[in-house]
Amino acid sequence: MTDASTPIIVGSDRGPRGAGDRPDNELLEGLNPPQREAVTYRGPALLIVAGAGSGKTSVLTRRIASLLWNREAWPSQILAITFTNKAAGEMRERVQHLVGDNAAQGMWISTFHSACVRILRREAQQFGFTKAFTIYDSGDSRALIKRLVKEHEADAFGLTPAAVQGKISKLKNELADAESYARSANMSDPAERIFVDIFADYQRALQRANAFDFDDLIAQTVYLFRAFPHVADVYRRRFRHILVDEYQDTNHAQYALIHELTQPLSEPEGESYGDSGMMIFDAPAADTLPAASLTVVGDSDQSIYAFRGADIRNITEFERDYPGAKVVLLEQNYRSTQNILSAANAVISNNFDRKDKKLWTDVGAGERIVGFTGYSQHDEAQFVADEIDSLRRAGVDYSQMAVFYRTNSQSRALEEIFIRSALPYKIMGGTKFYERAEIKDALAYLVAVANPADEMAVRRILNRPRRGIGDVTETAIARYAADEGITFRDALANSSVLGVGPKIQAGIAQLDAVLAEASEHMLPASGELAPPTAVAEGLQILLQKSGYLDALRASKDPQDEARLENLDELVAVAREFARNNPEGTIIDFLTEVALVSDADDLEDASGSVSLMTLHTAKGLEYDAVFITGVEEDLIPHRISAGEPGGPQEERRLFYVGVTRARQRLFFTLAMTRAQFGEVTVAMPSRFLQEIPADLIDWRQSPGDVNSRGGTQSRALNARRPGGGFGGSGFGTSRRYGEDLVPKSTSIERFANRIPAKVRDNGDLALKPGDRIRHDDFGEGRVDAITGEGAKRVAHVRFDKVGAKKLLVKIAPIEKIG
């Protein structure tokens, strides 16, 4: 837009532009006909079926911009839901870019969770919470559930904390509570009865702590709307245009929330809000207020969150739920080359029960997909590192490359090789900064200040740093609090009557004083605004005066230095927060911290290769993409095999990965993979067979690695710089001669045919003392045989390279003599 600063003047009849302007023309520039339709259609309900890379974000932002430009909506009447905070930030930026900063003021663009927190903070007092409520992350609720499972001795009935937590989460996503579940469950089963008890206790504990867990944020908002129609009406009046991205991954609770918001008013406007009667006289056109308009965007082929309750039917049955809904299909892809799209189409077409949809592009075939099979996961990682290196030399920026994997544990091998190769990389979501113990401790201090009702937080910091407070003292405090009818937090103020030793008394009194001082700093008395820096300063007061930092500094544990650094970083985060939110309170800070997700901290990834799970990759795109571990039992994951719809969801996940790539796509796998310290044999993923052979250029196909006398492992090559064997492990110089590395080979030989069988020595009989010959290591003598069946391992002392462990079943070995 040419004039980004033009504000919409509230209260003026005229728009920001003269009548002769045709802003829509600008907004529609460069869009294809269906995209235009998606921007300009007006009606109660619109479903945009947007294939991968079809420009849906662009369409969504322009649709919002067009509503604002045409004066069809005030910014405050718009509610846009995205999947991550990062996506929300980007969408806000793009809308601002289109209509100007001021014209975008007041829009709600956020995740479901953030939007619900905002609503709940405003309305909490309506149903027994305060606006200072805490948000429990999965770790917090697991800790609570663990305690309850113990109390109820539920483990005797096979109820593990993890199982209970999963079940509660699932039920909440279905909007069930303990009571409604009890009605449908088989209550003659004692395990069920105990589960119901735990569920009910858990919910009571949350209420008492003035806390919501993740699932509650949505479910309780729905409950609020249903129980208090006049509250729901406030938001129905306010949000006239609701837009939901990634609709295929919404669960039932989220669906219900949107449904509530798009209902007509429960009471004619102008009457009885808050029973004040204030609005009776100024409500023209009152009862004609129609339901809000709803726009949803999604692609059922990219639904990958069924495991956490996402219901694909929300999108497939949209037309039934919203009769008269308009449907627009976006099939033209603006991201990837045709080869990549052909592979994606080929794979996804194996899912039955889906509407046929084919992505297409007019940018041309592009490069072929590159395939590589490593001997081990390190071998695989080495290939990835080498290819990244040559892409970089060819001018591709590191930030435009990404490596995906199915499970987080796969990142380790990649990381090792990347460090050795001096490649800058960033692992998204792997680190879990906010799950570190010291960070959780620091946050618990803040929670203890912001929400003194949160007993879990106070208990957590009771003896951190060590104050000599153990179980006995903790129980004494709890009893005293119960006897006096005060909170656990307030009980700390009376340490002298607990009947504990003087040293412990002093410790409690000191904790109480620190919390009080920080409270004064961060929660100024009525009406006054805390300075923007209050949170960062309060945090420093807490960490300093509680002795937490001193304890770490005095520690001998080398890890504690890293902990100190992490706490420094947290303080820096608080400062940064103050900079971005001059009026942000401690509660705002805790909210932001509680709702950050893995995909949100992509910001500083510039200049680095991004490593992430396939799930985290959703919604992102890169010039070059590596999908690693393309093996059976990994993708599709073995656990998915037993779950209904599991393999299909895995296929969609793979599809999501493939469609992230713009120019270059790599599939890599390893023939053996070590997990739990054990080596297992991996089979190529079935998804590879679903891709037409001529799309993939196998640098080293699974057949090469398996067949006897085939290509030597790069990892093995790497071990012998200059020809000789380097001995144990990888050396620091991992150069290998170019001549040893098989570069591109003809498709005729290495077509995308996965051999039906891998190399298999069967039950090759070996016993200590036998001599064998190995394709790479030469001759040696068997020292011992361990393991069973397919995992039998031969411990061999080779004449030239020393001791090695080999998987008998697949190692390229034969018995001699």
Added chain:
DNA sequence: AGAGTGCAGGTTTTT
């Protein structure tokens, strides 16, 4: 109360 040792168990994906 706290430190240290042994053991079992767990690794799918996450707001």
Added chain:
DNA sequence: CCTGCACTCT
């Protein structure tokens, strides 16, 4: 393999 946990000892 590695971690987290429970139990024991000081």
